[in-house]
Amino acid sequence: MRKITLLIPILLVAVVVALSSIFIVDEREKVLVLRFGQIKQERIEPGLGFKVPLLDEVVRYEDRILSLETPVIEVTPADDRRLEVDAFVLYRISDIRQFRQALGAGGEFQAAEQLNDILDGQIRAVLGSQGVTSNTILSPERAGLMDQIRNRADNRAKALGLDVVDVRLRQTNLPEQNFDATLQRMIAEREREATDERARGREAAQRVRATADRTYEEILSEARRDARIIEGEADAERNRIFAEAYGQDPEFFEFYRSLSAYEQSLTGRNSSMVLSPDSEFFNYLRSDQGAVAKQAEDAQ
Structure with missing residues (x-):
């Protein structure tokens, strides 16, 4: 009986010592085991660990963010x-x-x-x-x-x-004391940027207008040149045709020219003309020239 009485305290002390030598490492932490301030163990994996009772200290650190x-x-x-x-x-x-x-x-x-x-x-x-x-x-x-x-x-x-x-x-x-000054400076900078942008826009517009004006003048001058060339060619062709017609029948050609002159001069409200009685303008309107005109007309 006395032996049992003595054994129980010994067992209790042994259990306490055993329990104090065990520690648990959680998955959310890392552990250092210190002995008199010196690192003896480093446990970073979860599970059971062992230390020397009363001598070792377990220090836990967060492993989470x-x-x-x-x-x-x-x-x-x-x-x-x-x-x-x-x-x-x-x-x-x-x-x-x-x-x-x-x-x-x-x-x-x-x-x-x-x-x-x-x-x-x-x-x-x-x-x-x-x-x-x-x-x-x-x-x-x-x-x-x-x-x-x-x-x-x-x-x-x-x-x-x-x-x-x-x-x-x-x-x-922005700091409260600098807010107004900074705001005014930002406004001034934006206004300067807007002025610069408008100036660049006006410059670009002037370049575009100058290019357009130059292109317009070049196109217009080329068109006028081409028109003069065409007019000259047309006049030359007309003169050639008239020359050929005149060469085929000079008398009929003179008659045709006279009729055209009559048509242009005797139309309109004012058909009065002051001419000499022996003027050649009305040669084909005289009776002796009428037969000639009739012969020319029959020949055509």
Whole structure:
């Protein structure tokens, strides 16, 4: 009986020691086993682990993606328009050994402060770099800037055992005290751009009008030249035809010319003419010339 009484406390102590030497690693965490501050084990897979009771300490770290919201910071892009921005960051602890050595017992709170300082510097560096204007920050190119911030912050954070998964710029606002001045400067710039655009438009319109006028003159001069050539050819053809007709029957040709002259001169309201009585104009209207005209008509 006395042996049983002594055995029960021994068994209880053994059970307590055995239980205190076992720890469980959850799938959402990573574990370091420390002995007097020195790392003895690193467990990143879920399951059971063992440690020396009373001597070893189990320190647990999140294996899930963590988030961080940076405070509002003021940046000055290349166009000197000051902006207030803040960011939302996703990160995770990738190397718990490096994390412990870099931050000690500070853990995730100390990591958030260190990461916030890293992001503050990288946001200022990227958004304040040459060629990055406020319009760039507010344009679709914003995604490329966020990728640059993430890459640069990730390179710095690896020294802390952290991986920066993503960085998103949230608010991008003008400082309240600079809003009116910035607005007026933007209006002035837009007016200048509009004036330049109108000037370029007027210049282009003048070039188009000048080209059109030159083309018009060239076409008109070519048309007049072609018209004169055609008129000359037509006159030459007419004269050739008249010459051939005159050569075939000069008397009939003279008769025909006289009739045409009578037709043109004796039409209209005023048909009065002052001529000498022996003028040749009315030769074919005299009785002695009538027979000649009749003979010419019969010959045709």
